[in-house]
Amino acid sequence: MSRIEDYAIVGDLQTAALVSNEGSVDWLCLPRFDSSACFAALLDGPEAGCWVLAPVDGGGCTRRRYVDETLVLETEWETEQGTVRVIDFMPPRGHAPDIVRIVEGVSGSVPMRGRLTLRFDYGNVRPWVHHDGDQMLAVAGPDAVRLRTPAPRRGQDWSTVSDFTVSAGERVPFVLTWSRSHEPRPEVVDAERALQDTLTYWQDWCDRGHDLDGPYQDAIRRSLLTLKALTYQPTGGIVAAATTSLPEQIGGPRNWDYRYCWLRDATYTLQALIAGGYLDEANAWRAWLLRAVAGDPADLQIMYGLDGARRLPENELPWLRGYEDSAPVRVGNAAADQLQLDVWGETLDGLALAREAGLASTEDAWDVQVALMEHLESVWDQPDNGLWEVRGPRRHFTHSKVMAWVAADRMAKAVRRHPSLDGPVERWESLRDTIHADVLAHGFDKERNTFVQSYGATALDASVLIIPRVGFLPGDDPRMLGTIDAINKELTRDGLVLRYQNSESDDGLPGDEGLFLACSFWMVDALHFAGRQTEAVALFERLLDLRNDVGLLSEEWDPQQRRQLGNTPQAFSHFALVTSALQLHAGRGHGSHEPIRHPGVPSAR
Template sequence: MAAPIEDYALLSNLSTGPLISRRGSVDWLCLPRFDSASIFGALLGSEEHGRWLLAPSQPDAVVVDRHYLASTFVLETTWQTSSGQVRITDFMPVEEGRSSLVRRVTGVSGTVGLHQELRIRPRYGSVLPWVSRSRESGADLLLAMAGPDAWSLRGRHLPQPHHHLHAGEFVVAAGENVDFELEWFPSYRQVPPALDVDTALDNAVHYWTRWGGHCRQDGPYGGAVKRSLLVLRALTHYETGGIVAAPTTSLPEDFGGSRNWDYRYCWLRDAALTLESMLTHGYESEALKWRNWLLRAIAGDPEDIQIMYGIAGERDLPEKELGHLPGYQDARPVRIGNAAVSQYQADVVGEVMVALERLRLAGGKEDHFSWALQYALLGFVEKHFDDKDFGLWEMRGRAQYFTHSRVMMWAAFDCGVRAVRDHGLQGPLEHWKELRERLRTEIMEQGFNRELNSFTQTYGGTEVDAALLALPQVGFLAYADERMLGTVSRLEKELLTDDGLLLRYRTETGVDGLKPGEHPFLACSFWLVEQYARTERWTDARILMDKLVGFSNELGLLSEEYAVKEERMAGNFPQAFSHLALVRAADAMHGVDRLSLAVTETA
């Protein structure tokens, strides 16, 4: 059975992200990309669906330390046994074009027996590959093959075949290193040459340390901010610049339930928010790369814009269910692809426009392509001015007028106005002002309930939604505006759990078209921290922030949601949105200027 979500560590080579459990089992690995089919799928089933276990064989073995080396994704796990101590170093080489996972066993003291078990199961655990033993350059290797894909395992103590798996035992003495490298390559090509593990390890440490060293961060949450930015980098493809929402699919939002989604794709919203965070913390070149991914992904007829794309900008992401997988601790169905790709979400253009306006404020220059595309996007928003949508949370119920979506449409035109007025770009200034004002009037008339002194989730409704916390973030009104404070008061009454965490919305209303039940979405609580800090509710902000940061595992990783009573993480992991929201909240706590958009003069 899969381990608790919080027991997993993430590795990265800026192309994919395996998860390794605290007990030394690689239970999730998709090669060569985040969105490739898994070869290790025990995370969503059992060991029969693929895994790579490497751990001491003694029953008294315990993990006494597990950490990343400094600002890296090089994982060190130290085991203590009655006969000695051993350290396992797991990492992915960052050499361009190489897709491999390296596991080094180092004897620290005494002698320790190790057990290794390898089950390669391509196509999400549905295929049994052909495995053979061969010799390359004077060394033994295992070679597995299935259709277009092949995998090689190199090492001194290769496991032996045992009933459709490979297993083996070996002993490591103090001062001894035993290395293994599992590498993917196309089956129609030759086996790649052996890796120099020492050099690859040095290169990986150097890359991540150098990247993390550019991070501008301070204050009591500086460490959490740095690790969050590193996670965002780890979830970004080195070549395309696309950032996946998470490296996993179908980790449940409700244990045993059906709220299981594939997050291994690139949401425009996440990319835009990542751009903002990178700008704030000293990564201008990365911000420009993310901007270029955004522009390439949405290039073409604005009518064809999607809310998400594949890592390289692919558009076809059909959703299907994998019936052969029982799911994470029996949470069914397991899904690949995401049907939300076809939804109209009216907020997305606003998210993109806000991010690109902040890039302009930071000194980023527009070119003939980037501004022309934004101009066209505003035309798309105008064309769909009266259309209902499915909202930020990708509701699978009926389309409605979601207040947050309408505010983000307002923000899109606001950014267009600013682009012309403040940056000298060409556009119909007065027309965009008119559309912006029409939206503001409409939102205040239909999205704000005067009797409740609160904005509402949908026009004419009475329910609230944590997404409303974004209103001051984009300059629609001030954080301390009485109408915003009234909304916060209702959020606290309606959506704050007994444990002090904020739900997205009340699922029992049926607004999302799914069975009720989910745990608090961590990003929402981080948004509440930001709101508290910006209105100088420092005690409330600090208490909530400390609680949220405390939900991170010992490696600083966060999932999508947290089940407080069960004291465990829920949802896909690690989740970019959670780490993005952590950075925003910490910036508010530190008083960091995020190049925020001032409240417009029409407020």
């Protein structure tokens, strides 16, 4: 089975496919990110569905890349017979989703084999396959998939096999199209025209962003493209990752479904996109948010479906073995029912950032913000499940309280800065001061000179590293310097930062986990704000080396096996990369606690 870092992503802003470096599409949910998969080999094996298109001899590719600043993937093999290239992409969505693969002969004549194994309902259902004119048609229940190609096709072992040879200068297209089985045959897609349309779409999108001169511009661009790929264009929602159940520990049970819209992840993704100059995404996300959270602010959830749906029941799929036997495979996510107070802060911070970036205020948007703030006023001092979604007793997490402070701070500043916005500014400022004092009194260990995970505890938690970035304290405050040193001493492994000390954050599941990559990016930011630039740059560049060959990061890193872990590509990792890179690009003066922005990017602080 391919490693997590062996996969690249292609997508059409409504779903995404993972393509291995062996030319196999091992994950694809149609028609949406959160639909059931028709290719689920990622979580079991080839019989759960995949689409291999590679030289007959197989094996890993010689090299691969994205074409310029796009999501068009090129994979090349150098063989004894010659060199061949497979071009993979998903064109901007028309009536139906398509995945297009073009085999191009570069030199010589290379024998190729395609094997299409469709299995609907996450590998559970074999479709009925027959010919429909010049197309292969596979049908099962509500799903229909058509394959059109000039290459020969034959049935073998419940798969569709194509054997052909491609010579230098030849191009052989394969177009796979999904539709509902009761609907008419979808419009035929011309592969070459679709390729040009897809290249143009992504290049035009990149051109809309800010110029990002600096040593990390390529890494920033690739991460921004990846974040854009995780947006669901019809509603403006943003998924946390394109996959479900990729393990945080190989063979372990920490396997969660990330194909939903966490307010926290979406808000941070929004901040990265705004920093890159993409306000249309901010406008679409705000519209999604207003629809999703409409109603009683007390009912605010930490996550929603792509369309704002609230019910995301968690189930297990026992017929799938799991990635490298990491069971169970889960769909849905029970964490939707948790109380995580920091979400109010992140949401209000994101809306503030959008406002300061130039997004026009609306009465409805402000009314929702006021309602959220008024509810937070009554619950901020309650225990919660925290950022890490601990499935155990609630606690007073320091990070949650800091983010409640952020909410009060941003709302008070909005009223002070914008005469058109009305609210009890003195009350919010008083609350801000109260929360600030509460955190310093109960979330800080004076004897050890460090912020701790929760009130009354001694355990450390990487989430407190965001304190200077949100403006709660200056980065060179002695309490932050002590926290940095404590985390470096007690909460790192192989120089990278753990989320927390497991003994203090038991989620009831056995085993350990990898290193949550965003935490190390937060350390980069904390070092940067502390004026320790050399250390910040060294850590950041080490983190860049953990990306795969096409610039993608999953959720976590295993320092022993030196491999990626968790769902991929992970928005949390990529927006943290963008934030850290822009901080390092822009520079700062020692002692400033104001977050640094890229030139031309308004500050929300």
